[in-house]
Amino acid sequence: MLLVIGGGYVLYLDRLVTEQFRSLRWTLPARVYASPLQLYAGDPLTEAQLEHELHRLSYRHVAQLRGPGTYTAGAGQIAVVLRPAQFADRSRPAMLLRIGFGPAGVEQLTNAAGAQVPVARLDPLLIGSLFPSDGVDRIVVTPKQVPPLLPAALKAVEDRTFDTNWGIDPRGIVRAAWVDLRAGHIEEGGSTLTQELVRSYFLNDQRTFWRKIREAIMSVVLTEHFSKADIMNAYINEIFLGQDGNRSVHGFGLASEFYFGEPLDELDLPQIAMLVAIVRGPTYYDPRRVPKRVLARRNLVLKILARQGVVSRARAEAAMHAPLGVTTHASGAYYPAYLDLVRRTLSRDYPQKELTEAGLRIYTSLDPRVQEIAEQALDAQLHRLDPTHHYGAEHLQGAVVVTSPQTGDVLAIVGGRDADFDGFNRALDARRSIGSLVKPFVYLTALEGGQYTAASIIEDEPISVRLGPGRYWRPHNYSRIFHGPVPLVRALGDSLNAASVRLGMRVGLGPVTQTLQRFGLKHLPDEVPAMLLGASDLSPFEVAQLYNGIADGGFREPLRAVQAVVSADGKPLKAFPVRVTPIAPPADVYEDTTMMEQVLTHGTGQPSQAILPPGLVAAGKTGTSQRDRDSWFAGFTGSDLAVVWVGYDHNQPTGLPGALGALPVWSHIMASIGTLPLSMPPPQGLTDVWIDFMTGLQTTPACDPANAVQVAVPVGTQIAPMAGCGLLGGGE
Amino acid sequence: MRARGSRPARLSAAALCTALAVSGCALVGPPYTARHPQPAANGRSGVISQPAPGGAPPSPSALSSASPQSVPGSANGAPPAVHYQLGPATQALVATARAQEQSGNYGFAAETLERALSIEPRNPLVWLALGRESLAAGNAAQADGMARKALYLASGDPATQAASWGLIAAALRAEGRNQEALAAEQRAAQLQVQ
Numbered sequence: 003m004l005l006v007i008g009g010g011y012v013l014y015l016d017r018l019v020t021e022q023f024r025s026l027r028w029t030l031p032a033r034v035y036a037s038p039l040q041l042y043a044g045d046p047l048t049e050a051q052l053e054h055e056l057h058r059l060s061y062r063h064v065a066q067l068r069g070p071g072t073y074t075a076g077a078g079q080i081a082v083v084l085r086p087a088q089f090a091d092r093s094r095p096a097m098l099l100r101i102g103f104g105p106a107g108v109e110q111l112t113n114a115a116g117a118q119v120p121v122a123r124l125d126p127l128l129i130g131s132l133f134p135s136d137g138v139d140r141i142v143v144t145p146k147q148v149p150p151l152l153p154a155a156l157k158a159v160e161d162r163t164f165d166t167n168w169g170i171d172p173r174g175i176v177r178a179a180w181v182d183l184r185a186g187h188i189e190e191g192g193s194t195l196t197q198e199l200v201r202s203y204f205l206n207d208q209r210t211f212w213r214k215i216r217e218a219i220m221s222v223v224l225t226e227h228f229s230k231a232d233i234m235n236a237y238i239n240e241i242f243l244g245q246d247g248n249r250s251v252h253g254f255g256l257a258s259e260f261y262f263g264e265p266l267d268e269l270d271l272p273q274i275a276m277l278v279a280i281v282r283g284p285t286y287y288d289p290r291r292v293p294k295r296v297l298a299r300r301n302l303v304l305k306i307l308a309r310q311g312v313v314s315r316a317r318a319e320a321a322m323h324a325p326l327g328v329t330t331h332a333s334g335a336y337y338p339a340y341l342d343l344v345r346r347t348l349s350r351d352y353p354q355k356e357l358t359e360a361g362l363r364i365y366t367s368l369d370p371r372v373q374e375i376a377e378q379a380l381d382a383q384l385h386r387l388d389p390t391h392h393y394g395a396e397h398l399q400g401a402v403v404v405t406s407p408q409t410g411d412v413l414a415i416v417g418g419r420d421a422d423f424d425g426f427n428r429a430l431d432a433r434r435s436i437g438s439l440v441k442p443f444v445y446l447t448a449l450e451g452g453q454y455t456a457a458s459i460i461e462d463e464p465i466s467v468r469l470g471p472g473r474y475w476r477p478h479n480y481s482r483i484f485h486g487p488v489p490l491v492r493a494l495g496d497s498l499n500a501a502s503v504r505l506g507m508r509v510g511l512g513p514v515t516q517t518l519q520r521f522g523l524k525h526l527p528d529e530v531p532a533m534l535l536g537a538s539d540l541s542p543f544e545v546a547q548l549y550n551g552i553a554d555g556g557f558r559e560p561l562r563a564v565q566a567v568v569s570a571d572g573k574p575l576k577a578f579p580v581r582v583t584p585i586a587p588p589a590d591v592y593e594d595t596t597m598m599e600q601v602l603t604h605g606t607g608q609p610s611q612a613i614l615p616p617g618l619v620a621a622g623k624t625g626t627s628q629r630d631r632d633s634w635f636a637g638f639t640g641s642d643l644a645v646v647w648v649g650y651d652h653n654q655p656t657g658l659p660g661a662l663g664a665l666p667v668w669s670h671i672m673a674s675i676g677t678l679p680l681s682m683p684p685p686q687g688l689t690d691v692w693i694d695f696m697t698g699l700q701t702t703p704a705c706d707p708a709n710a711v712q713v714a715v716p717v718g719t720q721i722a723p724m725a726g727c728g729l730l731g732g733g734e
Numbered sequence: 735m736r737a738r739g740s741r742p743a744r745l746s747a748a749a750l751c752t753a754l755a756v757s758g759c760a761l762v763g764p765p766y767t768a769r770h771p772q773p774a775a776n777g778r779s780g781v782i783s784q785p786a787p788g789g790a791p792p793s794p795s796a797l798s799s800a801s802p803q804s805v806p807g808s809a810n811g812a813p814p815a816v817h818y819q820l821g822p823a824t825q826a827l828v829a830t831a832r833a834q835e836q837s838g839n840y841g842f843a844a845e846t847l848e849r850a851l852s853i854e855p856r857n858p859l860v861w862l863a864l865g866r867e868s869l870a871a872g873n874a875a876q877a878d879g880m881a882r883k884a885l886y887l888a889s890g891d892p893a894t895q896a897a898s899w900g901l902i903a904a905a906l907r908a909e910g911r912n913q914e915a916l917a918a919e920q921r922a923a924q925l926q927v928q
Binding site for chain 2: 042044046047090121565583678682684685
């Protein structure tokens with residue numbers, strides 16, 4: 003009777019194991035990639051910068067090229083064997099590329115045959131994965147991608163009789179028990195690799211007697227029906243190898259990336275030995291937490307490999323001197339704030355299950371160079387402010403968004419000063435009062451109306467706006483003093499509230515609101531006079547969308563983090579192409595921009611000049627909310643836009659206007675990312691003129707070196723000349 | 735109270751560069767390394783074939799003498815016309831995109847052109863190529879937007895401006911807006927005469 007039941011149970015398990023294992027398929031989290039670096043002749047990239055990028059991708063500097071993932075450098079040339087890579091549009095096999103450098107950057111690219119290559123891409127950097135709520139993350143490898151040393155080492159250390167046993171190894175169990183008894187603690191487990199696989203894939207982690215029996219039967223069944231090679235490959239992909247917050251690292255393919263930032267097939271002996279060493283207990287043997295413990299066990303593994311004849315004694319000895327070589331960062335790159343945006347973008351189009359289980363490949367606009375610089379700039383500047391600016395125990399926080407205005411690509415997102423912390427994403431979720439950041443849209447509306455130019459005069463005098471019966475609003479300037487008649491360029495440049503409110507009331511709240519709407523504002527402000535001084539609460543990301551339209555000359559590109567989604571087998575599923583919508587006359591936006599340039603040279607943004615490299619023409623606007631609760635700067639160059647917010651999470655006053663909190667962060671970012679100066683000829687119908695920043699009179703730099711500013715105005719604009727500058731009649 | 739010193743001089747260099755509207759603008763030569771090739775990003779491809787600015791740069795007053803309707807390059811003393819070209823890398827990518835488009839792979843073609851865009855984001859010819867691809871893929875509204883952007887970036891280059899108006903016209907026709915298309919065609923023709 004027992005025999006029948008037992009036999010039935012075995013048959014049941016037989017079927018279960020066979021069916022499940024035959025259709026063995028792991029759920030694969032979506033992998034997210036940064037924008038790959040393009041190389042081409044004429045690229046202003048230096049040799050050192052390229053090496054930095056290769057290191058980021060864990061390429062190895064070697065004396066002689068060995069295989070994919072290695073490079074040589076010297077004598078103005080870098081030769082690299084690029085790894086096979088899958089891009090959004092195609093896959094590329096491994097290839098040799100020689101990059102010749104000259105004084106201006108990359109001079110030529112040639113392939114193995116010596117033929118010119120017009121443009122080539124480095125591998126896209128893996129920046130994370132969208133894993134399911136159980137946290138299981140994995141990269142599946144085929145037997146071809148596994149270095150032969152790995153299974154050999156696994157067998158030598160974990161399961162010596164693997165090739166011949168029946169899935170269980172009674173002698174192994176006895177031996178392990180004996181070893182453990184003598185050692186006084188568990189040194190050998192006694193389980194075969196097959197049992198480990200069964201335990202991980204089919205069973206839960208309870209250590210009961212019945213589970214042991216079940217595990218043994220299933221292991222035997224598995225061995226009976228499947229080849230040892232299949233079982234080994236399944237083991238290599240299945241097994242748990244590390245924990246990173248709520249993400250658990252499964253399989254040697256991901257473990258290799260997680261610990262070394264390199265694909266599995268490029269690992270050398272000491273690296274393989276380390277992975278084999280931690281199989282026993284990845285939490286106990288965490289190489290980032292307890293490197294000494296792991297090093298000792300790795301060297302024990304190397305000793306066993308030499309003893310078993312898997313590698314020569316000399317090789318093992320040499321490997322024992324190698325450092326662990328684990329990257330400081332999990333997976334080399336970790337950008338939670340950016341991944342957050344990716345997740346939100348895709349959750350509109352993809353059900354959660356498909357994102358976390360279907361092995362999608364997601365290609366983003368992230369530029370790791372820009373991201374790294376933005377993180378460092380925010381961190382450094384906030385640290386600088388810490389001693390003088392803190393609210394009790396609370397420290398300043400900040401957020402950064404960097405875009406490429408021409409395409410709307412989001413190059414970098416920093417969600418807080420601890421960029422590695424996957425928590426509150428201030429870049430997307432901190433909606434704060436934008437203060438004077440709204441002013442360029444007020445002035446643009448005025449220019450579009452045709453009644454004003456950058457040189458028009460507006461009165462910066464006390465103003466009283468009637469809000470209702472007996473209710474008046476009397477805005478003050480930040481400095482608490484008024485300046486009388488000033489040109490528009492100064493009213494914007496010095497961020498004069500009284501002048502700006504007067505201008506805004508003249509052009510009308512409705513038109514200003516419509517301008518904001520055209521530039522992409524979703525939550526429109528109430529049409530009350532206070533909106534002219536930025537009483538709206540926006541996130542840095544929303545501000546970036548608004549300013550992107552100015553930076554792009556009056557065209558709106560929806561900001562995009564995701565460029566393409568590709569299926570696990572390389573089929574394009576969805577593209578997010580560049581979209582262009584004309585939203586304002588380019589000439590008016592150009593004129594507005596010339597005023598915003600003066601913010602940086604003569605207005606509230608002047609402190610930037612001590613940080614920006616000479617010649618870097620940029621435009622932008624400071625923003626400061628009531629009682630200095632929020633410190634903003636939004637600005638752009640010819641090729642990049644950055645928005646920076648600095649403040650306290652709990653909204654206390656910071657004592658920092660935009661120019662002192664956010665502007666230094668912005669300036670350091672722009673000074674370091676290799677951005678290009680603003681330089682466009684004026685569009686048709688506009689002309690450049692020099693006017694005096696204080697009075698708006700036409701002048702020349704020679705006559706008025708301190709205050710001459712160049713703005714664009716419509717052709718034919720009459721501007722009164724400054725006396726004594728030889729400008730009578732407006733001509734030269 | 736305002737910062738004194740080099741800024742006006744630097745500005746005048748930038749202004750000169752702007753007025754010159756020629757390649758390189760090496761005057762402003764930033765002492766740091768840019769991520770994009772310098773010529774492309776100021777919209778002036780390093781391979782602008784024409785013209786070697788032999789004489790003095792046009793003065794701002796010369797620029798302002800041109801009426802809004804007049805075409806740059808046409809008026810006396812107006813800035814010499816420039817002629818955009820693609821750099822070798824973008825040229826290769828545009829050629830690849832054309833091949834992809836011809837085999838019906840509009841999605842891939844667009845992605846390839848966006849690679850070109852990331853190298854020369856301000857070159858109107860890349861935007862024109864992208865606009866033509868959009869039109870071929872049946873997206874006239876996008877073609878129109880991209881052509882208008884090319885037009886804006888092509889300031890000073892009548893040939894590229896004409897091509898931009900030509901694409902605007904084609905996009906408008908595709909949307910059945912024949913009157914507007916006709917007007918756009920006329921603007922293209924006017925520019926081609928220059």
